[in-house]
Amino acid sequence: LAKTTQPISMDSYEGQEVNITCSHNNIATNDYITWYQQFPSQGPRFIIQGYKTKVTNEVASLFIPADRKSSTLSLPRVSLSDTAVYYCLVGSNQAGTALIFGKGTTLSVSS
Amino acid sequence: GAVVSQHPSWVICKSGTSVKIECRSLDFQATTMFWYRQFPKQSLMLMATSNEGSKATYEQGVEKDKFLINHASLTLSTLTVTSAHPEDSSFYICSARAPGTRAAGYTFGSGTRLTVV
Numbered sequence: 336l337a338k339t340t341q342p343i344s345m346d347s348y349e350g351q352e353v354n355i356t357c358s359h360n361n362i363a364t365n366d367y368i369t370w371y372q373q374f375p376s377q378g379p380r381f382i383i384q385g386y387k388t389k390v391t392n393e394v395a396s397l398f399i400p401a402d403r404k405s406s407t408l409s410l411p412r413v414s415l416s417d418t419a420v421y422y423c424l425v426g427s428n429q430a431g432t433a434l435i436f437g438k439g440t441t442l443s444v445s446s
Numbered sequence: 447g448a449v450v451s452q453h454p455s456w457v458i459c460k461s462g463t464s465v466k467i468e469c470r471s472l473d474f475q476a477t478t479m480f481w482y483r484q485f486p487k488q489s490l491m492l493m494a495t496s497n498e499g500s501k502a503t504y505e506q507g508v509e510k511d512k513f514l515i516n517h518a519s520l521t522l523s524t525l526t527v528t529s530a531h532p533e534d535s536s537f538y539i540c541s542a543r544a545p546g547t548r549a550a551g552y553t554f555g556s557g558t559r560l561t562v563v
Contacts, residue, residue, distance in 0.1 A: 378452070378539045378554030379490070422489070433480040434541070434552055436490040 339423045344441045353410045355440050357423030360404045365427040368399060368406045373420045373439070382421070383408070410442075418444045448474050448544035452555025459530055459562055467525045467558045469540030475520035476542035481513075484537040484557075496523040530562040 340358040347353045359368070367386050371379040383390055385397040385406070396409040410417055422439040426432070449472040459465050469479055477498045482490040494515055495503040502515035512534075514526040523542075527534055540555045 376537065376557060376559060378450075378541070378557050380554070381552065430543070430545075431478045431495070433492050433495055435492060436482075438489050 339425055339437045341421075341423050341437065341440045343438065344443070346443050346445065347413055349414055349444060349446050350412050353413050353417070353442060353444075355408045355410075355421055355423075355442070356405060357408070358405050359423070359425045362403050362425050363427065366403075366425050367427070368397065368403075369424045369426075369434075370395070370397065370408045371422045371424065371434075371436075373422065379422060379436075413442075413444045415444050415446060418442060448542075448553045450540060450542050450553045450555045452540055452558055454558060455556060456559040457561070459560070461531055461562055462529055464526055464528045465530055465560060467527075467538055467540075467560075469523045469525070469542070469555055471521045471542045471544075471553075474542075474544045476523075476544075477520060478542070479517060479523040480541040481515065481523075481525050482539045482541065484539060490539060493525075498523075527560065530560070532562045535560055535562045 369384040370382040372382050373379040383392055383395045383397045385399050387399050390397045398407040420439040420441050422436050424434055451470045451472050453468045457465055479496040481493045483493050484490045492505050493508045496515045496517040498517045498520050504510045512528055517523040537557050537559050539557045541552055543552045
């Protein structure tokens with residue numbers, strides 16, 4: 336699986352847009368990019384997934400450049416409740432294979 | 447959406463005793479389930495892959511005789527921590543993927559906080 340690199344931590348204030356970038360230089364052709372969110376003492380929760388260009392859903396946007404060697408998770412107008420750890424995962428996710436988590440980015444949102 | 451239920455959410459046990467954690471897929475069948483362990487301020491670490499009707503596959507460094515995994519049905523996998531010790535205290539999380547989905551289909555249980563005293 337492609338290794339990912341993310342910032343260890345980020346700080347923000349309520350109402351700001353937060354962009355978390357993930358590097359995955361060795362991404363393979365069949366790999367997708369997926370982001371998960373984890374609150375303390377809870378299991379991870381799926382946020383968004385993409386293969387190329389831009390993907391947007393009700394909670395976030397995912398920007399993927401043409402070379403796919405990086406991706407950026409964008410959280411618009413964060414609130415205190417967005418304080419969590421965000422994980423970037425890359426893989427083809429074949430049936431029967433587990434998700435392998437990197438260290439993630441701890442986002443702290445203050446008022 | 448797919449739901450994975452994990453029970454109990456927390457448990458305290460004495461050193462030397464065994465603890466069983468259940469992971470159920472509520473609205474789909476899961477031939478494969480995954481067990482993770484997470485220590486404070488660390489990422490999730492894959493422990494083993496649980497396969498329905500066959501032996502689990504353990505990651506390197508995980509003792510299969512200590513962490514017994516049983517996947518007896520398509521909706522239930524159990525992790526038993528045998529002869530628990532304080533160093534086994536951790537947050538255990540299970541996961542499964544609904545059939546026909548990509549990474550978006552991986553669903554995680556709410557986790558079990560194990561404290562061994």
